[in-house]
Amino acid sequence: MGTSDIVKFEALSPAEFFRRNREIAGFSNPTRAIYQTIRELVENSLDATETFKIPPSIKIYIDYANQSKSWISIYAEDNGIGIPGNEIPNVFGRVFYSSKYRIKQHRGIFGLGAKMVVLYAQSTTNTPILVRSAPLKSDAIYEYQLMIDITKNEPVIVSQRTIENKHGWHGTAIKVVLEGDWIKAKRRVEEYLRRTAMVAPYAEFILRGPDEDDVIKIPRVTTKMPDPPKEGLPHPKSVDVELIKQLIQRDPNVPIFEFLIENFDGVGEIIAKKFLDFVGLQPDMPVGKLMNDELINFVTKMREFNEWKRPRADWLSPIGEDILAEGVRFVLRPEVVFTVTRKPSSYMGNPFIVEAALAWGGAIEPSDKPTIYRFANKVPLIYDEGNDIVRKIVDEIDWTQYRVKFPAPLAIVVHICSTKIPYASAGKEAIAEVPEIENEVRNAVREVARKLRLYITRKEKEQELLMKYAIFSMYGEEVVNALSYVSKADLDELRSSINALIREKLRIKSLEDLLTNHSIEGDEDGNNNEDQKHEPSS
Template sequence: MSEKYRGLSPAEFFHRNKEIAGFSNPSRALYQTVRELVENSLDATETHGILPYIDVEVRLHEDRPEWVTLRVADNGIGIPAHEIPNVFGRVFYGSKYVVRQTRGVFGLGVKMAVLYAQMTTGKPIYVKSSTRDSDVVGEYLLYIDISRNIPHVQKMRIKKKNKNWHGTIVRLTLEGAWLQSKKRIEDYIRRTALISPYATIRYRSPDGELLFERVSKELPEPPQIGKYHPKGVDIEILKDLIRRSNNNDMTLAGFLEKYFEGVGEKIAQEFLTWAGFQPDTKVKELKLADLEKLATAMKNFPKWRRPRPLTLSPLGPELLKKGVKSILKPEFATAVIRPPSSYGGHAFIVEAAIAYGGEIPPQDNVLLLRFANKMPLLYDEGVDVSRKIVDSIDWSIYKIKFPAPVAVVTHVCSTKIPFKGVGKEAIADVPELEHELEIAIRDVARRLRIYLSKLEKMYEVKRKEVTIRKYMGEVSSSLAYVLNMDPNSISSLLEELLKKELEKKEVTVNA
């Protein structure tokens, strides 16, 4: 029998392979759906300078206990009414295919949620949205036409806005194993509150209500949309940019200056001379072999400026520490931010925090909380670069003896997180990233060691004080007898002496 060949639409592909996007079963699918919606809401708010207010509600269906209705509402920038169908109903469609740090990047997550809902309960997704500058609100009920990968609108209504509302409300009903997923979902919400301490998140579920009020009104500088870095280029990117430039007179020098980050007139000239190109060559006339030579040279030129971090939006150590303290409630916490770095032309910044004691339960290993572009990563820790580093460290040199109540928080911000899968659960061990993460983790670990050393010394002094006091009465009366003095005055003299000694040894311990 001969083989039959056919093509699949992207929606068909992910319908068949939903586990690849994290939708492997009703428990994981519910968790993943919460995640995708919350992350879209955060992207729609803080990325645009809005203090996030996010309302998440999980409701179980009365007649069908395996059906879960999830509603997420935000105060974000909203989606233009005419874009709503594609944004929710077409796989590989979105606004985030640019050089900028966002949680979403694939244009896939929310579509997977829609797919999962319609394949398990047959229900369409409900979306209501309005943008800041619009005077209408769009409401849709829609499916995905899987075989054609296009939205199928069941109902829509565009109406005048009667108040100044902007944001997005999404509601869908899917098969979800609530009992098996509720712990993960709560963990996820809690960790989201940790990494977004300027967000207020209200979470209502069959188990009750949790309210995470923002602990700071200070929003990190929102990320800007950047250009490609010349080091991150390949032949196909060059071809695409030349085609899109749509300008027959564009010279090589002009092309480099226009489309690449940190490339001014001077450095463009210097590079082209170095690489053996004429700066006034028309890009439209470049042959494939020229493009190959150009791409290789761009990768290898040693003098490009580093990618600038304006496309990134880290938390900063103060906010990160606030978040850690408010969620983990430790006795000690500290955080660092590393200077911007890059891999393959993608800018990145690493932040790390360490927390010790307090409400952190003692464990046989370091409790690791991983974050990427402000998203908590809960699954697949075993293959994540942060776990690899934490496990490679000999913690005894930092005065940690397990079981110990110690948590490490890592946060990677990048225009391109090297995720190991579209489910966005683990970060690959890119060498540049690994290097920065290790420095950051060791840095906060060192600070913890200083804290623990001081604590040790303080206890030692206290212990000595107790011992001395124990014998002070006896010593006083013996001295009083020998010197024929009043025991009380001797006692207070000794007390003064002790105080002076203790003051010398006083240790300041800041948590």
């Protein structure tokens, strides 16, 4: 018997692969499936709005379908740029079809999320997805009912029509029926939206459950929005042989000198010449002449060469200190918030920026460790905190240096944005250990922690001063009474001169001033250099 008699080989389509392994994409059980569906739809909606500076308005309506409590209908609607009619079938019916395979910060990366929703619905309730979409300035609204031909990885159009766009609507609305557990998923979905609002306070959300009065509205708290990212080119340090081959195929005759300048981020004439000297190649050689070994050497040298410019951060869209502070203030309701957006850095040719917020007091419940909120490209990471570098770094910090004694009402928010987020697993829930990113996270958290220390120190001083003021005033009153008795001087005049003396001694302008926290002299921006001396170096 030959091998082919005992072993059967076959190919698997991408759609079939994800139907079989849906847990890889987060659809591991009925609760998680609902959460993941809403998350995929919301993230697509946010990408379709904020990337184009449209303030997002997102509606999500949940209902029980077919009288059965395990069939859940999910409706999601946005006011985004919409999807061109002819693209709708592939967008929802072909695994690995996306507009986001670009060097630019997006929430989406794989070209999978929307298709997972369709696959899951189809596998559990055998119902098609209903999609209605109108691109910007479109006269028509395109409507489709779609399923996926799983073996071919192709869309199946169940029905299709075009409706007149009478009111100039633009955006996308989706309805899908799938098996799930809404009751269990509800809290997680609410938490997901709450966290999303923390980093996107310019968005508004309505989540309506199956019961009429089960409505959560998250309002827009600011009209300020971050600048959208531009689209970038690969950095020479981030390439591999396959990418170079693909670029060469586009135009094999182009001189290698021009090839470098046209296709890569931050390569000007001087650097291109220096690099070609470094590799030992002639600038006018057609790039298609690079043969196998030369090609591998070329790529190796690209990684070794240390004179490339740093990757540009124009492809990123950080939240910004003000918007982040507004989001955190609105969601966590703390006594005080400090934020920082660090300068751009890079790892392996990929630009990244770390932002952090520290929220203290107010409605934050005291706990034994800082509460952590993690975000990557504005997506909240909810699971897998234990494997994440942020947890590790925050736990390593000696918080007593910052005058924090646990249990304390302390929350730390960390946002990492990059053209390539190094996720620790396919589930996109934790950030892997990349030393450059770890350093930046550490610096960002320390920076906001220093501001907290200054704040706590000031508050303590103010408390102390208030105490002194109370005691001095009490004794002052006795002195006033005694003096007035002895000298027969006017009581009010004596009282006001004693009070003036106390204020002068304590360097307080007025009592109101002290109570409204303006009286202590010090560095207003919170950047106390003295603080930095006490920290272990990174």
